[in-house]
Amino acid sequence: MERPNTFADARATFEEAKFVVAGIPFDRTTSFRPGARFGPDSIRQHSWNFESYDLETGIDLTEVPIHDLGNTGEFGSSADMAAGVREEMRPVYAAGKIPIVFGGDHACSPPCVEAHPNPGSLGVLYIDAHLDFRSSYLGDTRSHACSARRIVEAVGAHNVVVLGVRSISREETDDNRAIGMASVTAHEVARDGIEASVQRALNMLKTDRVYVSLDIDAIDPAYAGGTGTPEPFGLTPRDVKYAIGQVAPRLAGMDIMEVSPHYDHGNTSALAARLAREAIVRAVASQRVR
Numbered sequence: 001m002e003r004p005n006t007f008a009d010a011r012a013t014f015e016e017a018k019f020v021v022a023g024i025p026f027d028r029t030t031s032f033r034p035g036a037r038f039g040p041d042s043i044r045q046h047s048w049n050f051e052s053y054d055l056e057t058g059i060d061l062t063e064v065p066i067h068d069l070g071n072t073g074e075f076g077s078s079a080d081m082a083a084g085v086r087e088e089m090r091p092v093y094a095a096g097k098i099p100i101v102f103g104g105d106h107a108c109s110p111p112c113v114e115a116h117p118n119p120g121s122l123g124v125l126y127i128d129a130h131l132d133f134r135s136s137y138l139g140d141t142r143s144h145a146c147s148a149r150r151i152v153e154a155v156g157a158h159n160v161v162v163l164g165v166r167s168i169s170r171e172e173t174d175d176n177r178a179i180g181m182a183s184v185t186a187h188e189v190a191r192d193g194i195e196a197s198v199q200r201a202l203n204m205l206k207t208d209r210v211y212v213s214l215d216i217d218a219i220d221p222a223y224a225g226g227t228g229t230p231e232p233f234g235l236t237p238r239d240v241k242y243a244i245g246q247v248a249p250r251l252a253g254m255d256i257m258e259v260s261p262h263y264d265h266g267n268t269s270a271l272a273a274r275l276a277r278e279a280i281v282r283a284v285a286s287q288r289v290r
């Protein structure tokens, strides 16, 4: 079925909007299977699958002001991408709006954080199978294998928690021993339960506002196999839904990266779209009861 190439229910103008959707079709740093550049439009397409009304919060997304900026242009290098994304995202924060960004590979996340007028005021919940903590990878400091490291440089190590991690190199472990970025591993979530794990993660973030960077590969490949570097023993979709619900009252912005539709039967894109909608309805619901 032909669907408009915007996020579902994104009917507001930029000026009216509280939430601003944007796509970054960039995947030049993917290290295994490329294709995340097709993520933004696939997530948008699948967003039309859902009812606008949310059963749990009672919020109808047609009544929430959402604007879709469309996709950024193409970028030749990761450095150009970072500069271009910062330029596109700065006006979104400056106007007091909450960005909801679809990638693209995870290299697209650091510039979304760096574009904030005061990155050091942000906590970052970095939900990912991988630590992404290399200083440089294959000669590229802006590789998707370096994204958490770049975000730590922008906001401070004490303001970042990685949730759902289960793939770490020895080099990253050694580096992080000195830097001290916190993590709650997927194995700890399995052992302690998602509620205690998310509480522990969010207690470590002392900032008023939290940015959520979701690499879809944090979720087990059984649920979200449409991604570039699938990693077994992951979180469940419900785990991540719960985490998003808990962080939503503090939401400063969110991205969902690494959806690679050509390895997907649609379930990964549908999940990404649904989790974006979850963040929006939970953020709206929390402000209602404030």
Ligand SMILES: [Mn+2]
Pocket: 106, 128, 129, 130, 215, 217, 218, 229
């Ligand atoms: Mn990852």
